[in-house]
Amino acid sequence: MADRDGVIWYDGKMVPWREATTHVLTHTLHYGMGVFEGVRAYKTDKGTAIFRLQEHTDRLFRSAHILGMKMPFDRATVAAAQKAAVRENNLESAYIRPMAFYGAEAMGISAKTLSTHLIVGAWKWGAYMGEDALKHGIRVKTSSFSRHHVNVTMCKAKANGNYMNSILAHQEAAIDGYDEALLLDVDGFVAEGSGENIFIVRNGKLITPDLTSALEGITRDTIVQLAGEIGLQVVEKRITRDEVYSADEAFFTGTAAEVTPIRELDNRSIGEGKRGPITEQLQTMYFDAVTGKSAKHAHWLSLV
Numbered sequence: 001m002a003d004r005d006g007v008i009w010y011d012g013k014m015v016p017w018r019e020a021t022t023h024v025l026t027h028t029l030h031y032g033m034g035v036f037e038g039v040r041a042y043k044t045d046k047g048t049a050i051f052r053l054q055e056h057t058d059r060l061f062r063s064a065h066i067l068g069m070k071m072p073f074d075r076a077t078v079a080a081a082q083k084a085a086v087r088e089n090n091l092e093s094a095y096i097r098p099m100a101f102y103g104a105e106a107m108g109i110s111a112k113t114l115s116t117h118l119i120v121g122a123w124k125w126g127a128y129m130g131e132d133a134l135k136h137g138i139r140v141k142t143s144s145f146s147r148h149h150v151n152v153t154m155c156k157a158k159a160n161g162n163y164m165n166s167i168l169a170h171q172e173a174a175i176d177g178y179d180e181a182l183l184l185d186v187d188g189f190v191a192e193g194s195g196e197n198i199f200i201v202r203n204g205k206l207i208t209p210d211l212t213s214a215l216e217g218i219t220r221d222t223i224v225q226l227a228g229e230i231g232l233q234v235v236e237k238r239i240t241r242d243e244v245y246s247a248d249e250a251f252f253t254g255t256a257a258e259v260t261p262i263r264e265l266d267n268r269s270i271g272e273g274k275r276g277p278i279t280e281q282l283q284t285m286y287f288d289a290v291t292g293k294s295a296k297h298a299h300w301l302s303l304v
């Protein structure tokens with residue numbers, strides 16, 4: 001990842017990719033106190049466009065606010081930096097990673113005297129779990145790791161340190177031969193995947209867990225809006241793992257994972273054990289929106 005051509009936006013300047021480094025005593029590297037985003041740009045007929053740039057930028061600032069991190073740049077600059085990172089790396093489609101982190105001025109728990117830095121990287125990244133996963137669905141295992149308790153960390157912040165929990169869960173599922181983990185909250189109710197929100201379909205209705213301990217996903221919001229457009233009822237409520245076992249369909253949503261069907265949970269096939277018709281319809285609508293094929297969603301796209 002580090003050894004490649006290209007540029008990274010770093011504290012207001014474009015820096016050659018290999019030179020976009022930081023000191024080993026960088027505070028965030030030691031303690032995980034940082035915030036980031038995962039954003040995608042897609043090729044459209046009008047040129048490359050970032051999907052829901054404003055919402056991602058707003059969430060980055062919200063995450064920083066929750067952690068009490070002072071952002072060194074304003075929203076307009078951070079939005080422009082994301083466009084520039086795609087443009088200046090000549091990317092037709094891209095995954096974009098803005099991150100704010102503390103500097104190396106001091107060690108110890110206090111972040112009071114630290115500077116905040118901001119980077120934006122962008123690179124080509126295809127289907128997160130592969131094209132086959134989008135078409136045929138994935139096999140998921142309920143994790144032995146619980147999702148964070150709301151008073152252990154800040155679940156509404158997309159914070160670096162939160163992802164140790166995601167990595168542990170994903171690693172465990174992958175070692176056992178599954179594609180992804182499903183994390184339950186501390187009360188045993190379904191929360192989310194390691195980097196995705198979850199939906200199930202039951203009797204023609206879409207059901208998704210409330211956001212107590214899950215990240216407020218932008219793809220989740222997109223799916224809720226798209227479902228509304230086709231008259232699909234969306235219910236937000238606590239769900240149990242056995243409701244997922246007996247669902248007609250299930251899928252994960254996320255910027256990286258897009259709309260990934262779940263064909264199996266804990267070795268029980270879900271519905272017919274393949275991508276279901278409602279999942280497929282919403283997935284098609286999602287890809288039409290992100291690639292500029294549906295004119296009514298043009299307001300979600302920002303040309304780079």
Ligand code: PMP
Nearest residue numbers: 195196197215217218219254255
């Ligand atoms: N939950 C977690 C833990 C995530 O990391 C992500 C990815 N950002 C999501 C849900 C989905 O969020 P979004 O749709 O905004 O990418």
